[in-house]
Amino acid sequence: MSTAVTRLFIPRDTTALAMGADRLAREIAAEADKRGETVEIIRNGSRGMFWLEPLIEVETPAGRIAYGPVDSQAIDSLFDQGLLQGETSHPLCQGLTEAIPYLQKQQRLTFARAGITDPVSLDDYQQLDGFNGLKKALQMDGQAIVDEVKASGLRGRGGAAFPTGIKWQTVLDAVSPKQQKYIVCNADEGDSGTFADRMVMEADPYMLIEGMTIAGLAVGADQGYIYLRSEYPVAHQILNEAIDKAEAAGFLGDNILDSGKAFHLEVRLGAKAYICGEETSLLESLEGKRGMVRAKPPLPAIVGLFGQPTIVNNVLSLAAVPYILSKGGQAYADYGMGRSLGTLPFQLAGNIKRGGLIELAFGVTLRELLEEYGGGTFTGRPMRAVQVGGPLCAYLPESQWDTPMDYESFQAVGAALGHGGIVVFDDTVDMSAQARFSMEFCVAESCGKCTPCRIGSTRGVEVIDRIRNDEDREANMELLEDLCETMIYGSLCAMGGMTPFPVQSAVKHFPEDFNQPAQTNGAQS
Amino acid sequence: MTAAKEQLLPVVSDVIADLKHKPGALLPILHEIQNRLGYIPPESVPLIAESLNQSRADIHGVISFYHQFRSTAPGKHTVEVCRAEACQAMGARQLEAHAKASLGVDYHGTTSDNNITLEEVYCLGNCACSPSVRIDDEIVGRVTPEKFDQLVDGLRSQTLEVH
Known part of the structure; x- marks a missing residue:
């Protein structure tokens, strides 16, 4: 050679x-x-x-x-x-x-090609199984495709974990008054500590394009949108290159691989608004409006983008589809445990020595990820708190690190897996400052439609400030708990409804940080 | 000043003509105006409203909803400091305090030499190598206060070379 x-x-x-x-x-x-x-x-x-x-x-x-x-x-x-x-x-x-x-040691299904290929090379993609799922799907009818996705047990990877096949069935069965259905990819990956969607788009964009095209074939939609956050300029560039090449090669367009079937795809940019990761807010934004959350029902699957039946799926959900079609739903379901089937790409971030993406079947423990993969903190100090699932999810103390990483086990300890992001903090963290930030973030990012979220978050910042300043502590701790309950039960969507989770977990597991003046604690500037 | 503003409006009209046929065209139009001009001049609001058959209040409402859209010109460079949790775990609070102090501006402010506009951002997706900063379209990881100063000095000398 x-x-x-x-x-x-x-x-x-x-x-x-x-x-x-x-x-x-x-x-x-x-x-x-x-x-x-x-x-x-x-x-x-x-x-x-x-x-x-x-x-x-x-x-x-x-x-x-x-x-x-x-x-x-x-x-x-x-x-x-x-x-x-x-x-x-x-x-x-x-x-x-x-x-x-x-x-x-990883079990890479979705990320099998990541880093191996030139992301925009169609040849590289096809040499490693690319478009095999699409070719199979072109030979199947919509119901057969949906059945394959159901058999895989795939649940939405955006955080809510809703069964993907059932969502697709709803859109397949829905009647569109205008004979138009849509596939929308939620690529507004706003949770701190997550970058799996970004990696799919930057390392293997054709997988997402293929997954969306299969979704379009399944439910009879010929238009797709990728709603991408504008904080990802590199992903934007790579996606647009990939879409252009896929169109030129006949994998997208009016006549996909000479099948007579059509699917068009366009990237639309968000504009720095975390709430637009919520699916109804995202649809409003795509329609050119303020990203105000819609009341559900009606579900987007029935009345979605421009009022038409719409699949809204996370990047990782759609990215899992080519494998499922290519190897069969059962092959995917062979990974995982209980009702959490397949793999989840965990993302190790924050104060961690070896941060990165780890794709494994559900069921690995948090401690294995933190210690065996992560290798401890970046600063070398002891780990103290770990936030799993993004800014709307709980902080876990060491006593909970042996929890298996699956949807049900996390729910059982009052936590959530969300999008699989894991943010590590060392012992200099001030948990009352983190609790305050959760409320502050909600103030900045609430869409303002419902009162508990819009006003509750502002009051939350004030109450936590009073606690941190040692003003009438007992009464204010009680008030904070009451406020959290109001937000959880009274908010329209997860923004206000879950903002209290990190706050409550900080109070519950790190009470010492709420019982001494905050200035004596290291991390706060 | 007025003359300069008058030159902006043909750009706005071009953008609108190019993009108004798209379904849900407003965000693409606003992005493209801001891409070309650096901001969305208030004078463009009636033009956009008329072409999309919406009210001026609708357009203003959308511009003001999204953190990214701005109605005044930014500095030559925009520096965004990530404030989200993964960066906090690696010293983002100290970094943002340093950024504000060394540039002498708060978030959304522009330095007196009109060179740098400071903005906050919630997550750039670089969470395994935090804290992160975005300078125009470039993202930089593991930013210490010293590295921040070097980056800013780089922007200042670039501008000097140009002039």
């Missing part, structure tokens, strides 16, 4: 770029040029081992060898120590990428 051109992989993922991947790619190209070496640099997606970014891989006959995290200063010594031959002596060498335990 020819050894003249060495293939190097440097990701174009947001985190890799945020750690300097673009500059590194330029410098490595220049260094190779200077040394008279011929290299081809492929801008792949990320493997999701973010603590190693920028992670460079070199293709060798034995497989791809990884080096990371690489910075400018290391380039010279990497070349000197045989980077282009995949030599393993350099301290930054991680060995064969596939053999890195963090990656090797």
Whole structure:
């Protein structure tokens, strides 16, 4: 085989770029040029081992060898120590990428291609099973596709965990007065500590395109929208490149793969509003309105975008569909436990030594993720609190870290898995400050339609401030509990209805942070 | 000043003509105006309202609902500091205090040399390498106060070179 051109992989993922991947790619190209070496640099997606970014891989006959995290200063010594031959002596060498335990121990179904391929290469995608699900779906009728998704046991990955197949059935059965149905992908991944949707869009966008197209075939919708948050400029760029290429190659458009069936897809940008991750608010925004939450019923499946039957699914739900169609619903359902079937990509974030994406079947414990994968805190101090599921979910103390990661087990301890994000805090955290932030975030992001959320959150900030200032503590703690109950039971959607969960969990599990003046506690500036 | 504003309106009209046929066209129109001009001039509101057959109050309501849309010109660069939990766990509170103090502005403010507008943001999706900052369309991870100062100095010297 020819050894003249060495293939190097440097990701174009947001985190890799945020750690300097673009500059590194330029410098490595220049260094190779200077040394008279011929290299081809492929801008792949990320493997999701973010603590190693920028992670460079070199293709060798034995497989791809990884080096990371690489910075400018290391380039010279990497070349000197045989980077282009995949030599393993350099301290930054991680060995064969596939053999890195963090990656090797995962069960990657949705993220099987992530980081391996050039995200916008149709050839790469098809060489690794891409569009097999779509080709099968084109041979099936809508009901058969929906049945396959039902058999997989897939539940909505956005956080609410509603069975995807049942939602699809509702849209399939709904009658559209205008003969128009829609597929809407909720890519407004606003929860702090989550980046799985972003990784799908940046590392494997054709998987999402394929999943949405299959959804369109299933229910008879020929128009899809990806509602993407504007905080993701890299994903926006990659999605648009991928959609253009898919259209040009006949995977999207009026006549998909000469089947006579049509599906069109467009990316629409949000505009910095967390509430638009709530599906009815998202639909309002897509219609060009303020993102005000709609009362349900009617369900979006029956009266959705522009009043027509609409599937609104999270990125990860739609991204799981090509696998389900390609390998069969049962193959997917073989992973997981109880009623939580398949895999969930957990996302380790915040104060963690080895942050990144870990796709595993449901049932792994939180502690295994924190310790075996995460390797403890980034700062090296003891871990104290872990928020799982985003800003509307509970903070867990160490006594709850042995809880298995599945929907029902988390519900049983008053917590939620949400979108699988895990944010770690060390022992300098001030939990009354975190509780205050939960309310403050709700003040900033409430749509304002219902009173408990709009006004309750403002009152919540004030009450927590009084507690932190040691004003009439007993009475204010009682008032806070009462306010939380009002928000939980009186709010129209999860924004106001779940904002109290992190607050209540902080009060319950970290009472000491509410019983001493906050200034003596380290984390607050 | 008035002359400059008059030059903005043809851009607004072009954008509206390009995009008004889209279903739910308002957000795409507002994004594109802000992309081209840096903000949405209040004078464009009646034009948008008329072309979409909506009231001016409707258009104003949408512009004011979304944190991203602005009605005044920003500085040459926009620096957004992430305030969300994963960044808090890695010192975002100290970083935002430093950003405000070193730039001498609060959120939504623009430095006196008109170079930098400071904004808050809730999550840039870089939560495994926090704290994060976005400078225009570039996201930067593991931002310490020292790194923040270097980034800002970089923006200032860029601007000097241009002039």
